[in-house]
Amino acid sequence: MKVAVASGKGGTxxxxxxxxxxxxxxxxxxxxxxxxxxxxxxxxxxxxxxxLSQKKPACVMLPAIEQLKCTSCGECxxxxxxxxxxxLPGNTLIFPELCHGCGLCLLVxxxxxxxxxxxxxxxVATGMGWGGIExxxxxxxxxxxxxxxxxxxxxxxxxRDHIQIIDAPPGTSCPFIETISDADLVILVTxxxxxxxxxxxxxxxxxxxxxxxxxxxxxxxxxxxxxxxAFLEERQLKILARxxxxxxxxxxxxxxxxxxxxxxxxxxxxxxxxxxVFRQSAELGLTSGGALP
Amino acid sequence: MKIAVTTSGDNLAAPLDSRFGxxxxxxxxxxxxxxxxxxxxxxxxNAAQGAGIQAAQTVAxxxxxxxxxxxxxxxxxxxxxxxxxxxxNCAAATVEEALGLLKEGKLQAANEADVExxx
Numbered sequence: 160m161k162v163a164v165a166s167g168k169g170g171t172x173x174x175x176x177x178x179x180x181x182x183x184x185x186x187x188x189x190x191x192x193x194x195x196x197x198x199x200x201x202x203x204x205x206x207x208x209x210x211l212s213q214k215k216p217a218c219v220m221l222p223a224i225e226q227l228k229c230t231s232c233g234e235c236x237x238x239x240x241x242x243x244x245x246x247l248p249g250n251t252l253i254f255p256e257l258c259h260g261c262g263l264c265l266l267v268x269x270x271x272x273x274x275x276x277x278x279x280x281x282x283v284a285t286g287m288g289w290g291g292i293e294x295x296x297x298x299x300x301x302x303x304x305x306x307x308x309x310x311x312x313x314x315x316x317x318x319r320d321h322i323q324i325i326d327a328p329p330g331t332s333c334p335f336i337e338t339i340s341d342a343d344l345v346i347l348v349t350x351x352x353x354x355x356x357x358x359x360x361x362x363x364x365x366x367x368x369x370x371x372x373x374x375x376x377x378x379x380x381x382x383x384x385x386x387x388x389a390f391l392e393e394r395q396l397k398i399l400a401r402x403x404x405x406x407x408x409x410x411x412x413x414x415x416x417x418x419x420x421x422x423x424x425x426x427x428x429x430x431x432x433x434x435x436v437f438r439q440s441a442e443l444g445l446t447s448g449g450a451l452p
Numbered sequence: 453m454k455i456a457v458t459t460s461g462d463n464l465a466a467p468l469d470s471r472f473g474x475x476x477x478x479x480x481x482x483x484x485x486x487x488x489x490x491x492x493x494x495x496x497x498n499a500a501q502g503a504g505i506q507a508a509q510t511v512a513x514x515x516x517x518x519x520x521x522x523x524x525x526x527x528x529x530x531x532x533x534x535x536x537x538x539x540x541n542c543a544a545a546t547v548e549e550a551l552g553l554l555k556e557g558k559l560q561a562a563n564e565a566d567v568e569x570x571x
Contacts, residue, residue: 241500245506245509247535254505257502
């Protein structure tokens with residue numbers, strides 16, 4: 160079972176919900192893996208405290224042009240939809256930072272003048288964290304504009320017999336879509352503000368357009384925000400929990416502590432979130448992490 | 453000699469477009485014939501990325517020797533440099549005025565990009 164925790168708007172509490180859900184499931188004796196796909200600014204490791212036993216470079220394919228074989232026909236440049244190749248008379252230039260590593264240029268070059276090279280865009284690291292939580296994250300190199308290939312590689316670390324809690328990057332464009340692309344359930348964390356609602360609407364639209372099952376967690380609730388309630392009602396979206404506005408939560412978070420460890424009162428909210436994960440995994444016939452022996 | 457000038461219009465009196473990659477078109481002036489032709493760049497207006505690179509390829513393929521524009525970023529600069537095109541940053545109001553300044557030797561060829569990418 161793959162559960163993506165996402166939000167649209169940044170700072171709504173994705174990581175808080177994701178790491179505490181992982182902790183809660185592990186504490187209930189489930190096999191859990193926490194996967195941080197927020198590769199531009201991963202921070203789940205502060206809370207799961209993994210021992211990163213494996214680190215490997217993440218590379219993308221980069222075309223290399225053999226200028227002697229190149230006939231300057233311009234086919235590669237014309238076909239590249241990312242504008243990463245420029246054909247000039249007698250010289251073909253590649254802009255690595257624009258290349259998506261799709262390999263189309265290799266296929267279309269009639270002179271076989273293009274070969275595969277590779278370029279490191281970041282690191283994938285895995286290890287064991289608190290309470291037996293399996294951990295995986297990716298760290299994108301600074302200045303690297305393209306997170307998606309790294310997000311794919313991080314997701315490939317997923318363990319089939321574990322419940323995978325996938326922490327998504329903020330936003331609703333390519334990195335978000337890549338992260339949720341094979342999730343069985345998408346939990347959208349929102350806050351009761353116009354900004355939170357605006358991005359929730361986009362996130363719901365994108366996730367549902369991808370055919371995803373969507374549930375909502377409202378974070379930092381402080382009285383009812385009617386436009387949000389109306390939207391959730393209209394779309395018939397299931398609300399798994401309403402986490403109250405609470406300074407203590409912010410303090411615990413700022414200290415890098417797990418909310419559920421420091422504030423046991425909050426466990427009741429995660430009982431409800433976990434129940435939905437179990438219900439949907441049973442419905443789909445997917446693993447819910449089983450009970451550990 | 454051919455000189456490309458970025459513009460939003462279609463004649464010598466038209467305004468100089470200060471953008472290079474996302475300029476609407478290039479007016480290419482031929483100093484030998486005193487005539488000009490227009491080369492469209494509108495496909496780059498909405499390019500997700502690499503507009504400057506493509507624009508540079510377009511002017512290179514038009515066989516120009518010099519380019520007058522407002523600003524030029526690092527990727528476009530690299531392509532233009534490899535293509536052997538001289539770049540003149542210019543704040544003139546019109547194409548005609550910019551060409552005049554170049555003719556009078558009042559513009560100096562840039563030896564590096566004058567703005568960051570995506571300025």
